[in-house]
Amino acid sequence: MDLLKERILNEGKNLGGGILKVDSFINHQVDPTLMDACGAEFARMFANLGATRILTAEISGIAPALATAMHLKLQVVYARKTKPITMPDQVYLTVAPSHTKGRMVELIVSPEYLAKGERVLIIDDFLASGSTILGLVRLAKAAGADVVGIGALIEKSFEGGRAALSHLNLQVESLVCIGNMEDGQIIFCD
Amino acid sequence: MDLLKERILNEGKNLGGGILKVDSFINHQVDPTLMDACGAEFARMFANLGATRILTAEISGIAPALATAMHLKLQVVYARKTKPITMPDQVYLTVAPSHTKGRMVELIVSPEYLAKGERVLIIDDFLASGSTILGLVRLAKAAGADVVGIGALIEKSFEGGRAALSHLNLQVESLVCIGNMEDGQIIFCD
Numbered sequence: 001m002d003l004l005k006e007r008i009l010n011e012g013k014n015l016g017g018g019i020l021k022v023d024s025f026i027n028h029q030v031d032p033t034l035m036d037a038c039g040a041e042f043a044r045m046f047a048n049l050g051a052t053r054i055l056t057a058e059i060s061g062i063a064p065a066l067a068t069a070m071h072l073k074l075q076v077v078y079a080r081k082t083k084p085i086t087m088p089d090q091v092y093l094t095v096a097p098s099h100t101k102g103r104m105v106e107l108i109v110s111p112e113y114l115a116k117g118e119r120v121l122i123i124d125d126f127l128a129s130g131s132t133i134l135g136l137v138r139l140a141k142a143a144g145a146d147v148v149g150i151g152a153l154i155e156k157s158f159e160g161g162r163a164a165l166s167h168l169n170l171q172v173e174s175l176v177c178i179g180n181m182e183d184g185q186i187i188f189c190d
Numbered sequence: 191m192d193l194l195k196e197r198i199l200n201e202g203k204n205l206g207g208g209i210l211k212v213d214s215f216i217n218h219q220v221d222p223t224l225m226d227a228c229g230a231e232f233a234r235m236f237a238n239l240g241a242t243r244i245l246t247a248e249i250s251g252i253a254p255a256l257a258t259a260m261h262l263k264l265q266v267v268y269a270r271k272t273k274p275i276t277m278p279d280q281v282y283l284t285v286a287p288s289h290t291k292g293r294m295v296e297l298i299v300s301p302e303y304l305a306k307g308e309r310v311l312i313i314d315d316f317l318a319s320g321s322t323i324l325g326l327v328r329l330a331k332a333a334g335a336d337v338v339g340i341g342a343l344i345e346k347s348f349e350g351g352r353a354a355l356s357h358l359n360l361q362v363e364s365l366v367c368i369g370n371m372e373d374g375q376i377i378f379c380d
Contacts, residue, residue: 013276021276028277029303030252030266032259059268062220062252069222076220078249085290086203086211087218100275113219 001175003037004153005188008176014184018128018159019100026125026153027060038175039067042123042151045173046072049148051121053077055114055136057107064153065123074121077114079107079139088112092142096135099128099159107135109143116144127152127174130161137168154178157189191365193227194343195378204371208318208349209290216315216343217250228365229257232313232341235363236262239338241311243267245304245326247297254343255313264311267304269297269329278302282332286325289318289349297325299333306334317342317364320351327358344368347379 013021025031042064054076056065062078069076083091087110098105114120120140122133133150140147147170155161155174158181165172177189203211215221232254244266246255252268259266273281277300288295304310310330312323323340330337337360345351345364348371355362367379 015276019275023274023276023300024303027274028267028270028300030256030259030268032256032266033263035256036260059248059252059270062249063256066220066222066225066253066256069220070226073223076222077218078220080218080249084213084217085209086205086213110213110218113214 001038001041003034004176007031007034008154008186012186014181014186016184018156018181020154020156020178020181020186022154026063030063035063035067038064038153039069039071041175042068042173043071046121046149046151046171049121049171050119051148052119053114053121055079055109055120055122055140056124057081057132057136061124064125068123068151075113077109079109079136081105081107083108092139094135094138094142096131098132107132107139109139111143114140114143114145118143118145119148120145122147122150123152125153127155127161127172128159130164133161134164149173156181191228191231193224194366197221197224198344198366198376202376204374204376206374208346208371210344210346210368210371210376212344216253220253225253225257226260228254228343229259229261231365232258232363233261236311236339236341236361239311239361240309241338242309243304243311245269245299245310245312245330246314247271247322247326251314254315258313258341265303267299269299269326271295271297273298282329284325284328284332286321288322297322297329299329301333304330304333304335308333308335309338310335312337312340313342315343317345317351317362318349320354323351324354339363346371
């Protein structure tokens with residue numbers, strides 16, 4: 001997706017260690033016009049899956065998932081990383097390693113909002129190692145729901161996430177793919 | 191705002207201690223159509239303030255702030271509660287008590303995205319004691335920015351937030367106001 005690619009070229013910063021800083025339009029400051037365009041693109045890509053719900057993980061998945069949900073007219077559920085007091089005692093919980101946090105994080109969804117038979121579309125900001133998305137897949141399966149598609153704004157193909165998801169045999173889409181970040185560069189896959 | 195009021199009446203749960211559970215449409219599951227309507231309403235209310243940026247706090251402020259930003263075509267910045275590795279060492283940081291977490295939380299904004307002279311519109315999910323919003327006001331002031339308006343989806347007037355903000359002499363708007371939650375009730379202000 002050219003719009004997102006341009007923003008990464010103009011504003012993205014390669015901080016080393018595979019960390020891409022996109023704080024000025026995705027992760028701290030959010031550009032609503034760009035995010036709406038990304039949501040529209042995901043909605044187009046996943047229009048024919050019969051998804052009934054979108055699942056993402058707080059914090060930075062919320063904006064792209066909500067933008068997509070506005071176009072597909074689907075409810076969004078974001079997995080919480082700490083259990084709020086408003087959540088029932090019995091929850092779906094899994095743990096996943098966080099690349100940027102350097103530790104395991106919990107992903108928690110209330111059974112109230114993820115039910116058997118749902119067709120779940122997973123949307124997140126990054127597809128890197130795939131560990132967060134695999135955590136969301138486990139939550140959906142625990143609920144008896146089917147994951148029908150996976151979308152990420154930015155894929156870092158050199159971290160192997162797409163291969164880690166391949167056994168699921170699902171449509172996996174990224175709007176921009178980065179193939180190499182060595183030596184301070186940002187090289188796209190194409 | 192009738193749409194939001196109806197959802198609170200139908201799905202909101204008074205958990206006692208002033209805690210209103212709105213997990214099914216705001217805080218865990220998000221209804222994108224409702225959120226878009228709330229954003230449109232905030233955009234209408236604050237259309238004439240000349241705001242240049244929207245400021246909110248992660249996590250549950252992101253959805254209403256983004257929906258508002260889409261209508262006003264303004265960048266959104268969400269204050270982080272933990273400093274990510276992509277953020278510079280020098281930041282604006284304040285602490286505010288969290289009602290639902292029962293402890294102090296940090297609110298952190300990068301100087302990259304909040305600058306002197308900005309006209310800041312603050313949007314959040316709840317106006318309760320006002321402590322989170324006052325924290326956001328302190329961050330804006332630290333940056334030399336002016337806060338020009340404050341909007342919350344749901345005000346709990348019995349927690350005194352509006353009074354706590356009154357010295358700012360700003361337009362403060364809530365889409366729904368709850369005046370009493372004693373004895374398991376949810377009584378609106380009107």
